[in-house]
Amino acid sequence: MQISVRQHSDQAAQQTAARSDVLVIGGGPGGATVAALLAERGREVVLIEKARHPRFHIGESLLPLNMPLFERLGVAAEIKEIGMPKYGAEFVSPWHPSAVTFDFANAVDKSFPHAYQVRRSEFDHILFRNAVTKGAVAVEGCRATGVEFNADGAAVSVRHEDGREERLLTRFVVDASGRDTVLASQFGIKRRNPDHNSAAIFGHFSGATRHPGKAEGNISLFWFDHGWFWFIPLNDGVTSIGAVCWPCYMKSRKTDPARFFLETIALCPALAERLRDAKLCSPVTATGNYSYEVKRATGRNYLLLGDAFTFIDPVFSTGVLFAMQSAFAGADTVAACLEDPRRTARALRAFDRSMHHGPKIFSWFIYRVTTPTLRDLFMGPGNAKIQEAVLSVLAGDIFRNTPLGLRLFAFKLVYYVTNLFNPRRTLSAWKKRKQMLQASPAESPAA
Numbered sequence: 001m002q003i004s005v006r007q008h009s010d011q012a013a014q015q016t017a018a019r020s021d022v023l024v025i026g027g028g029p030g031g032a033t034v035a036a037l038l039a040e041r042g043r044e045v046v047l048i049e050k051a052r053h054p055r056f057h058i059g060e061s062l063l064p065l066n067m068p069l070f071e072r073l074g075v076a077a078e079i080k081e082i083g084m085p086k087y088g089a090e091f092v093s094p095w096h097p098s099a100v101t102f103d104f105a106n107a108v109d110k111s112f113p114h115a116y117q118v119r120r121s122e123f124d125h126i127l128f129r130n131a132v133t134k135g136a137v138a139v140e141g142c143r144a145t146g147v148e149f150n151a152d153g154a155a156v157s158v159r160h161e162d163g164r165e166e167r168l169l170t171r172f173v174v175d176a177s178g179r180d181t182v183l184a185s186q187f188g189i190k191r192r193n194p195d196h197n198s199a200a201i202f203g204h205f206s207g208a209t210r211h212p213g214k215a216e217g218n219i220s221l222f223w224f225d226h227g228w229f230w231f232i233p234l235n236d237g238v239t240s241i242g243a244v245c246w247p248c249y250m251k252s253r254k255t256d257p258a259r260f261f262l263e264t265i266a267l268c269p270a271l272a273e274r275l276r277d278a279k280l281c282s283p284v285t286a287t288g289n290y291s292y293e294v295k296r297a298t299g300r301n302y303l304l305l306g307d308a309f310t311f312i313d314p315v316f317s318t319g320v321l322f323a324m325q326s327a328f329a330g331a332d333t334v335a336a337c338l339e340d341p342r343r344t345a346r347a348l349r350a351f352d353r354s355m356h357h358g359p360k361i362f363s364w365f366i367y368r369v370t371t372p373t374l375r376d377l378f379m380g381p382g383n384a385k386i387q388e389a390v391l392s393v394l395a396g397d398i399f400r401n402t403p404l405g406l407r408l409f410a411f412k413l414v415y416y417v418t419n420l421f422n423p424r425r426t427l428s429a430w431k432k433r434k435q436m437l438q439a440s441p442a443e444s445p446a447a
């Protein structure tokens with residue numbers, strides 16, 4: 001079967017391809033990265049994206065361990081051009097006298113002292129173009145509508161934005177469709193995370209008060225009664241603000257999203273102060289409850305990566321790192337499967353295991369981030385060696401062999417012992433969490 005695909009350059013260049021080696025669904029950071037890496041290895045890759053770049057996406061704060069991935073992809077210089085350097089993360093709590101800043105330079109491995117804040121429209125476009133430069137055939141305005149698997153590959157049904165429909169043949173499918181979770185939805189293997197629930201509302205502001213000097217690009221996290229806020233300064237003067245709350249708080253909204261957002265900001269005086277002279281300069285968007293997990297990341301002739309596999313909570317800005325990291329692992333896995341089918345089962349099993357690693361490490365922190373004990377540990381002085389390890393986690397340094405195990409164990413021990421010594425507080429935090437999980441609907445409405 002022959003397929004016609006429009007190249008990213010959009011010069012209406014028609015290219016005909018027979019069965020591709022790999023078809024990647026979704027041109028976000030995960031999909032564009034895996035497509036670039038496989039094309040670089042000489043594989044015939046088709047990358048389909050339902051939207052057109054540059055397009056808006058939320059998720060603007062990156063982590064230091066993204067940096068070596070940019071180097072390996074050859075896009076570091078371009079990302080530097082659009083990025084606001086982020087040297088650390090500031091935590092602000094209404095229950096503590098002063099803010100605390102974690103500088104990435106103090107992590108166990110000091111080689112990655114900063115990351116970037118980026119406009120995702122620009123960032124994703126760079127990665128997408130890079131995939132094309134490396135040889136992937138990219139088709140925008142093309143939505144995957146279903147996948148039929150057979151013994152030696154798959155047929156992916158697609159609908160182009162002009163209404164044309166096609167079936168694209170391929171040996172291997174990579175689902176990088178983000179929260180659309182194309183394959184997991186088709187297989188019915190996606191489920192709400194029973195241990196976590198959150199929803200978000202966000203927008204862009206001009207004129208927000210930033211910290212001076214090197215700290216200008218730091219992310220700030222503000223706790224408040226219903227969850228926490230992010231404050232992400234972008235390099236064009238605009239600041240991204242978002243509230244991540246229990247879905248039942250979001251359900252209490254009676255007004256339009258913008259008014260509700262401003263009212264929510266008013267509940268957090270420290271943030272409201274930094275936005276005193278600021279103006280909302282974008283539409284306000286709300287997302288429903290977005291914590292979910294998928295039973296398995298692989299199957300015969302396919303794998304799922306990035307948000308197409310799982311999503312927990314953006315509090316530690318892990319989403320883009322996880323998507324890109326899984327794309328690097330995914331590229332090795334697909335290459336192994338295509339090169340030597342006898343290695344397929346083993347390679348897919350190893351990939352499946354690797355997909356649980358990041359979410360597992362971060363889940364422990366995420367599930368507890370709104371508890372008073374974890375807040376105290378973050379805001380308090382603490383042991384320097386243990387703090388280094390926590391900082392390494394916050395920097396995303398969990399996929400290499402940086403020795404963190406013992407120190408993280410010590411941190412968790414301190415957490416549990418602190419809980420034991422504060423039984424009433426612990427019990428009340430546990431009850432509140434349980435109540436919120438039960439009160440939160442399976443899917444809360446987006447605005």
Ligand SMILES: Cc1cc2nc3c(=O)[nH]c(=O)nc-3n(C[C@H](O)[C@H](O)[C@H](O)COP(=O)(O)OP(=O)(O)OC[C@H]3O[C@@H](n4cnc5c(N)ncnc54)[C@H](O)[C@@H]3O)c2cc1C
Pocket residue numbers: 025026027028029030031048049050051057058059060061062142143144145176177178179180181182200202242287290305306307308314317318319320321323
């Ligand atoms: C409120 C919120 C705040 C966040 N903040 C951060 C943050 O600060 N830092 C961070 O690192 N992460 C953050 N994230 C997470 C981050 O946005 C994601 O983890 C990241 O974008 C995942 O990349 P991906 O490539 O897996 O998916 P995506 O970036 O979502 O890319 C998927 C692509 O697939 C395309 N697609 C979908 N369906 C189809 C289809 N059927 N056919 C063809 N194409 C399709 C989409 O158009 C999209 O371009 C946040 C998320 C939320 C919800």
